[in-house]
Amino acid sequence: MTAFPLADRTITETADALRAGTTTSRELTDACLARIERDGERLNTFLALQPDAARAAAEAADAALARGEGAERPLLGIPYALKDIFVTRALGFDGSDLPGGLPTTAGSRILAGYRSPYPSAAQERLEQAGAILLGKTNCDEFAMGSSNENSAYGPVRNPWDEGTVPGGSSGGSSAAVAGGQAYFALGTDTGGSIRQPAALTGTVGLKPTYGRVSRFGMVAFASSLDQAGPLTRSVRDAALVLGAIAGHDPRDSTSVDTPVPDYAASLTGDVGGLRLGVPREYFVAGMEPGVEAAVRTAIDVLRERGAEIIDVSLPSTDRGLATYYIIAPAEASANLARYDGVRYGASAGQDELWANYTRTRGEGFGPEVKRRVMLGTYALSAGYYDAYYVKAQQVRTLIKAEFDEVLATVDAILAPTSPNVAFPIGAKVDDPLAMYLNDACTLPVNIAGLPGISVPCGLSDGKPVGLQVIGRAFDEATILRVADAYERAAGFADLRPPTAHD
Amino acid sequence: MLPDGTAVGCDPRRPRVTIGFMPDITRADVVHVADLARLHLTDDELDRMQTQLSRILEAIETLRDVDTSHVGPTASVIQLENVMRDDVVTSPMPRDVTLANAPLRDGPFLRVPTVLEEGR
Numbered sequence: 247m248t249a250f251p252l253a254d255r256t257i258t259e260t261a262d263a264l265r266a267g268t269t270t271s272r273e274l275t276d277a278c279l280a281r282i283e284r285d286g287e288r289l290n291t292f293l294a295l296q297p298d299a300a301r302a303a304a305e306a307a308d309a310a311l312a313r314g315e316g317a318e319r320p321l322l323g324i325p326y327a328l329k330d331i332f333v334t335r336a337l338g339f340d341g342s343d344l345p346g347g348l349p350t351t352a353g354s355r356i357l358a359g360y361r362s363p364y365p366s367a368a369q370e371r372l373e374q375a376g377a378i379l380l381g382k383t384n385c386d387e388f389a390m391g392s393s394n395e396n397s398a399y400g401p402v403r404n405p406w407d408e409g410t411v412p413g414g415s416s417g418g419s420s421a422a423v424a425g426g427q428a429y430f431a432l433g434t435d436t437g438g439s440i441r442q443p444a445a446l447t448g449t450v451g452l453k454p455t456y457g458r459v460s461r462f463g464m465v466a467f468a469s470s471l472d473q474a475g476p477l478t479r480s481v482r483d484a485a486l487v488l489g490a491i492a493g494h495d496p497r498d499s500t501s502v503d504t505p506v507p508d509y510a511a512s513l514t515g516d517v518g519g520l521r522l523g524v525p526r527e528y529f530v531a532g533m534e535p536g537v538e539a540a541v542r543t544a545i546d547v548l549r550e551r552g553a554e555i556i557d558v559s560l561p562s563t564d565r566g567l568a569t570y571y572i573i574a575p576a577e578a579s580a581n582l583a584r585y586d587g588v589r590y591g592a593s594a595g596q597d598e599l600w601a602n603y604t605r606t607r608g609e610g611f612g613p614e615v616k617r618r619v620m621l622g623t624y625a626l627s628a629g630y631y632d633a634y635y636v637k638a639q640q641v642r643t644l645i646k647a648e649f650d651e652v653l654a655t656v657d658a659i660l661a662p663t664s665p666n667v668a669f670p671i672g673a674k675v676d677d678p679l680a681m682y683l684n685d686a687c688t689l690p691v692n693i694a695g696l697p698g699i700s701v702p703c704g705l706s707d708g709k710p711v712g713l714q715v716i717g718r719a720f721d722e723a724t725i726l727r728v729a730d731a732y733e734r735a736a737g738f739a740d741l742r743p744p745t746a747h748d
Numbered sequence: 749m750l751p752d753g754t755a756v757g758c759d760p761r762r763p764r765v766t767i768g769f770m771p772d773i774t775r776a777d778v779v780h781v782a783d784l785a786r787l788h789l790t791d792d793e794l795d796r797m798q799t800q801l802s803r804i805l806e807a808i809e810t811l812r813d814v815d816t817s818h819v820g821p822t823a824s825v826i827q828l829e830n831v832m833r834d835d836v837v838t839s840p841m842p843r844d845v846t847l848a849n850a851p852l853r854d855g856p857f858l859r860v861p862t863v864l865e866e867g868r
Contacts, residue, residue: 339842339845340842340844340845341842341844341847341848361848361849363845363846456826457826457828470824470825496833499828500826500831502826565814568808568810568811569811571807571808572811586786588852588860589850590850590851591849592851593851595851595852597861597862598862599860599862600786601788601861604783604787607785607787608789608790609788616789616797617801619787620785620787624777624781624805627781627784634808637811637814638811640814640819640821641811641816643819643821643822644816646825678803678804682804694825719825
């Protein structure tokens with residue numbers, strides 16, 4: 247594996263090298279920055295960078311490593327990127343700009359130049375872990391999208407094939423990790439926005455259980471579904487990052503106070519005796535044959551490794567899309583009411599209040615955000631609330647109950663992450679429904695609040711395919727164990743795009 | 749006689765007529781919802797929104813035939829209730845920090861357009 251250039255290695259490899267003294271955090275940081283310099287603009291991965299602060303932090307990490315402080319801090323000195331949906335502190339206590347502070351845009355024009363007065367919980371935890379923040383990655387506006395084409399700052403290109411999308415909404419994060427621009431990145435996942443871009447870029451993407459990671463400082467999209475998690479180049483790396491960001495935070499009232507296990511310790515490489523369910527509803531018409539073949543082969547690999555593969559049924563799966571596209575837009579329409587052109591963000595500068603509200607929002611939001619705000623407002627409006635919103639919440643109960651029932655008999659569920667591989671930029675922008683179908687296999691997991699991970703399971707037509715492992719609430723340890731055992735057995739851990747060379 | 753699935757506005761006193769599974773949303777509906785959402789849409793956007801929302805709602809209509817008579821709604825998947833912070837005084841964010849991102853500011857105030865006007 248060490249045949250790869252420095253920028254394309256895993257956290258696990260580089261952390262060992264840092265402790266062995268064969269590389270430095272400064273070298274890792276420079277390797278990422280060189281790759282960003284070479285490919286960043288073309289792939290449009292970053293919306294903001296802090297190279298000087300990153301180099302300074304790396305030198306401080308090297309000093310800490312030299313003092314022997316790295317033992318319990320696996321992320322010490324590891325460069326990473328944050329999806330531009332996490333706020334980063336850019337204001338001093340007197341309201342003045344902090345030198346070098348990073349703005350937060352959420353991929354939207356309406357937040358252009360927004361400077362947060364406080365950092366997100368995830369950033370704070372990674373800073374405590376000693377990781378080196380390189381910058382903020384491009385994403386679909388307010389995390390709404392499956393292709394990163396809804397960013398107000400332009401689409402991101404997939405390093406595997408630059409004419410195709412990197413998935414979304416965490417597309418800048420997935421492309422950066424795939425392309426050697428960061429050793430890991432954080433994304434957010436409301437309906438698949440970590441797992442689907444991971445699948446489309448040959449990276450590992452983990453959506454933790456709802457409540458596992460604090461949402462404090464994440465720009466809100468759909469508050470009952472949103473969750474933060476890592477995109478990495480190996481399952482072990484995902485376990486390390488999750489260990490650093492998970493845990494209770496009193497500032498997020500939906501964050502759950504339950505112990506954070508040592509996730510890396512669960513990576514035994516052994517799935518012998520585990521019962522893994524394969525829901526037949528996840529293999530449906532419309533799925534690309536190459537994707538189905540890769541996922542079926544992956545299931546066979548786990549069977550050969552000793553797992554018991556069990557045919558299961560989640561009958562309401564095909565209602566997931568409709569349920570999601572009521573609940574998520576309804577919550578979004580309420581969350582996005584805060585962009586009023588008064589307190590922060592862009593303002594249309596109209597002389598009349600109503601006109602200022604409507605023009606600010608009309609000019610500040612892009613087409614997909616407008617669609618979802620309209621859809622959500624419609625579903626919540628008088629006369630439709632029960633027929634749409636309450637109905638969707640009832641179907642949510644059914645979907646969750648079906649998962650609970652199946653997960654009472656199996657240890658985890660295996661499914662495709664996305665029904666298709668990366669598609670050409672522009673192919674689906676005029677057809678919202680076709681775009682929404684990208685998340686058909688991931689969004690039921692958000693509806694039920696469960697953890698899910700996507701791990702590369704080969705190529706179809708030269709493009710990466712993801713295997714999804716879904717687990718019980720707060721049992722990330724088991725899905726990491728399954729994904730890691732698969733990764734070791736399958737031989738796709740070394741998948742890297744053509745950009746992986748110096 | 750209305751064609752199948754014709755929606756007749758968002759007014760609760762005029763409930764929607766849905767005979768088939770083709771929920772057409774009228775242009776008046778789109779304008780009304782855009783008003784509720786405080787969202788200015790151009791004529792082109794209104795046209796596109798009408799078509800796209802109709803198609804999306806048609807897909808969403810599939811929920812109608814799910815039997816949910818025996819289940820309650822789920823608003824949150826986690827079993828937390830009434831999460832309260834301790835009732836202690838903390839420092840608020842300093843005023844200059846709070847106002848630093850305001851698009852229009854007048855000293856210690858936010859500037860807003862006239863609020864009390866005839867009409868709205």
